[in-house]
Amino acid sequence: MISFDRVTKRYEAGHDALREVSFDIEKDELVFLTGHSGAGKSTLLRLIMLMDRPTRGQVTIDGRNLSSVGKRAIPAHRRGIGVVFQNHRLLFDRTVFDNVALPLIIAGYDHREIGRRVRAALDKVGLLRHEHAMPLSLSGGEQQRVGIARAVVGRPNILLADEPTGNLDPELSAEIMRLFEAFNQVGVTVLIASHDLVLISRLHHRILTLKDGRLISGASGPGDAL
Amino acid sequence: MTGSADKATRRGGASLSRADLRDRYKAWLQHHRLCAADSLAKVLEAPVASLLTWLVIGIALALPVGLNVALENVQRLSEGWDSPAQMSVFLQQDVSVEQGDRMREEFSARADVDKVIFLSRDAALAEFSRLSGFADVVASLESNPLPDVLLVTPASALSEVGISTLREEMATREGVAEVVLDMAWLKRLQHLMTLGQRFVLAVGVMLILGVVLILGNTIRLAIESRREEIVVVKLVGGSSAFARRPFLYTGLWYGVGGGLAAGLLVSAALWYLDEPVRVLAGLYESSFSLLGLGLMGVLNLVILGGVLGLAGAWLAVARHLVRIEPR
Ligand SMILES: Nc1ncnc2c1ncn2[C@@H]1O[C@H](COP(=O)(O)OP(=O)(O)O)[C@@H](O)[C@H]1O
Numbered sequence A: 001m002i003s004f005d006r007v008t009k010r011y012e013a014g015h016d017a018l019r020e021v022s023f024d025i026e027k028d029e030l031v032f033l034t035g036h037s038g039a040g041k042s043t044l045l046r047l048i049m050l051m052d053r054p055t056r057g058q059v060t061i062d063g064r065n066l067s068s069v070g071k072r073a074i075p076a077h078r079r080g081i082g083v084v085f086q087n088h089r090l091l092f093d094r095t096v097f098d099n100v101a102l103p104l105i106i107a108g109y110d111h112r113e114i115g116r117r118v119r120a121a122l123d124k125v126g127l128l129r130h131e132h133a134m135p136l137s138l139s140g141g142e143q144q145r146v147g148i149a150r151a152v153v154g155r156p157n158i159l160l161a162d163e164p165t166g167n168l169d170p171e172l173s174a175e176i177m178r179l180f181e182a183f184n185q186v187g188v189t190v191l192i193a194s195h196d197l198v199l200i201s202r203l204h205h206r207i208l209t210l211k212d213g214r215l216i217s218g219a220s221g222p223g224d225a226l
Numbered sequence B: 001m002t003g004s005a006d007k008a009t010r011r012g013g014a015s016l017s018r019a020d021l022r023d024r025y026k027a028w029l030q031h032h033r034l035c036a037a038d039s040l041a042k043v044l045e046a047p048v049a050s051l052l053t054w055l056v057i058g059i060a061l062a063l064p065v066g067l068n069v070a071l072e073n074v075q076r077l078s079e080g081w082d083s084p085a086q087m088s089v090f091l092q093q094d095v096s097v098e099q100g101d102r103m104r105e106e107f108s109a110r111a112d113v114d115k116v117i118f119l120s121r122d123a124a125l126a127e128f129s130r131l132s133g134f135a136d137v138v139a140s141l142e143s144n145p146l147p148d149v150l151l152v153t154p155a156s157a158l159s160e161v162g163i164s165t166l167r168e169e170m171a172t173r174e175g176v177a178e179v180v181l182d183m184a185w186l187k188r189l190q191h192l193m194t195l196g197q198r199f200v201l202a203v204g205v206m207l208i209l210g211v212v213l214i215l216g217n218t219i220r221l222a223i224e225s226r227r228e229e230i231v232v233v234k235l236v237g238g239s240s241a242f243a244r245r246p247f248l249y250t251g252l253w254y255g256v257g258g259g260l261a262a263g264l265l266v267s268a269a270l271w272y273l274d275e276p277v278r279v280l281a282g283l284y285e286s287s288f289s290l291l292g293l294g295l296m297g298v299l300n301l302v303i304l305g306g307v308l309g310l311a312g313a314w315l316a317v318a319r320h321l322v323r324i325e326p327r
């Protein structure tokens, strides 16, 4: 589902954020991506999102080589992927409902369908009663769950998360991880970047470990973790 | 692992293969409506700032339009004199009244003449003394210094060449002292008006450019203040067209409001001038009154404003929106 083949990403400064990274993630897998700060985790996710292009190597998503995806095809590519960010990236001048509805409005759904799907997504993350609230009136954990609802509302095949528990206490973090596991169980491929080793090593999923842009473990399929 | 049926719907949802063209069109329309309403609400949310923007645009548009309306009025006023309404044919002093009358009949028989009025020297003097207020001076004159005059109205469709031919032929007729056809000032006025029109055009082009730039800047600020929203829209798969739509509508609303303001300003100015112009025209025994913008004029201004608003927004969007990419 997600496949990197000797991917190198060099920034203008001459610094290699990723070096010769290769791995495959199967459909229905949930995989953690870890490593020290600056190891290249966000860079790797950005390549999948086409927020950046690799300097060398191939990224293949759902059987499609991303080098063949032109600039104009990027929005459609992104609509197939749900993303959760550490800082939520919610729009604070809109209600929870409107935040979650955004991907559906973009995808061009009819408003009744939007209402149904948004409520279903909010229900899954346990925030249905907050649909009319403004994001700022919610706690950090709740805001993150709004972000997750927005990421899954378009029913993507792939769900990416960059430090989704970065600002949360351990209990809330575990709760968020359980949510991701639930989505994985209904067939979504999930890739979560996190440096919280304590948390992710408890969860028994494959772990990809980056160090200074190199993949040092977890490359070859399930069962190889650590 | 879950059933394959669930995955099938999931895939369908992601690639949107089920949403057929009709639904897409409906959703597109729906988003336009949403953007239009949202942008209008945002413009109205900051009434003072928006009012100022409208006024700036309104004044910039009202200036050339107002000048143009003024020019049009002068043009309309002078149109009545476009072809000389009259020629004054002064007869020699020794021409008798009978001879003068015969000349009147002769001239009126011409195809290029509409009508001829014979104004005898006595009648001319009487009129002069009445209208000039120099009755005493006139009464003290020993003899009447005025000649008999034939007031000739050329046929209305007569060309400029026809007029000079007519003038020539009348001037060479025995008994005619002089034919006066004072067109020079009219020519000068027409030149002035051509100049005025060019001036208005130049000012108009500059001010319209200014309006586009003002709107472009306003939209640029709007884009800056909604940077995060644009980033999020692009991150969750919004196209450039989707991201720019609200800003194009914002530009449209500012432009439409500015056009309306311009229409109101020009109409108010005309209304303010109408009364004095009427009084002035009355003094010149004319029923002239100002021709206003009319509903169509205001509508045209609103449309012009809207087009300029869109143009300014395009400018800003093309320059600034593309540069905002998720980082
Ligand atoms: N836009 C950029 N330009 C230059 N260097 C960058 C850029 N983004 C990230 N980097 C560098 O690339 C390396 C990897 O960064 P990142 O992927 O954000 O790491 P992580 O998410 O694992 O903390 C870091 O050394 C960072 O400084």
Ligand SMILES: [Mg+2]
Binding pocket: A041, A042, A043, A162
């Ligand atoms: Mg990072």
